[in-house]
Amino acid sequence: MIHLDRVSKSFKHKGHRKYIVENVSFSIPRGRSLGLLGRNGAGKSTLLRMIAGIAYPDSGKVIRQARVSWPLGFAGSLHGALTGEQNVRFIARIYNQPTEALVAYVEEFAELGRAFRMPVSTYSSGMRARLAFGVSMSVKFDYYLIDEITAVGDTNFKNKCKDVFHNKLADSDIIMVSHSVKTIREYCQAGVVLENGKLTYFENIEEAIAVHENNMKS
Structure with a gap:
């Protein structure tokens, strides 16, 4: 399990403080792969890096009771x-x-x-x-963190990547950030929507996608 205990993370933007997450307590259990949805600039990648332990909250703590990967799309x-x-x-x-x-x-x-x-x-x-x-x-890893990973190489190499990744998911979960709803649907069963510094969990990924798409219209 991964648990966020009263986690806050913010930065200054145009003279104001913008919260990525504000006093959030949230648990991510094993057994369901999770899609992380939110607007551009909402802080999804920063949240993923905090879960990985390569970025740190301003306050609170992230408790990892499992082996967690670094974000696969993270060049660092x-x-x-x-x-x-x-x-x-x-x-x-x-x-x-x-x-x-x-x-x-x-x-x-x-x-x-x-x-x-x-x-x-x-x-x-x-x-x-x-x-x-x-x-x-x-x-x-128990959890693989995926941050907008892009397939590279020829068709054979892409297929090899996809095959080995699916094999890993037989007994591991993923937490995925992607702008592709098709990709989220392919890999994730549950979803979390990040909006205005708050996290909302949905057991069904379709419910999470519907809420996210409605947010994007406002």
Whole structure:
């Protein structure tokens, strides 16, 4: 389970303080994948990074009683000065995973060839996405956080990504941010709408989508 305990996060915007979340207490149980919906600029990505532990609330705390991934669409999960291989070795140590097995898995999966042993700073955005996705899939998480992940590569590589991701979801859940309602429907059973610093949970993803779309009209 992931629990937000009286969490607040805000920033200054045009001389006023804008709250992403304000004194929110909310629990995300296991067993249902969750779509996170909200307007552009509502703070969905920031909320996802707080859940991951790579951004911090102004007050309150996020309690993780499960293994939670970094956001799959978050470029900051890779260190540009390190090679692809060195990034994998570093992550293996952090998550106490068998290093050589992870290196072999990601090298084969990402299909980067010699670039796997070159600095990530030299990679194109597509190469970084391949490496980040491969690393994410190499570690077992209870929750996978998805932030507008974009499919890259040829059709075969995209299909490979989709297949391995669906296999992971057999015993893991996702928390997903996406502007694509089709993608949200494909992966999520429940939904949360972020509006004016408040979170509203819906057991049925269609109810969450309907409320979000109504908000977008106002």
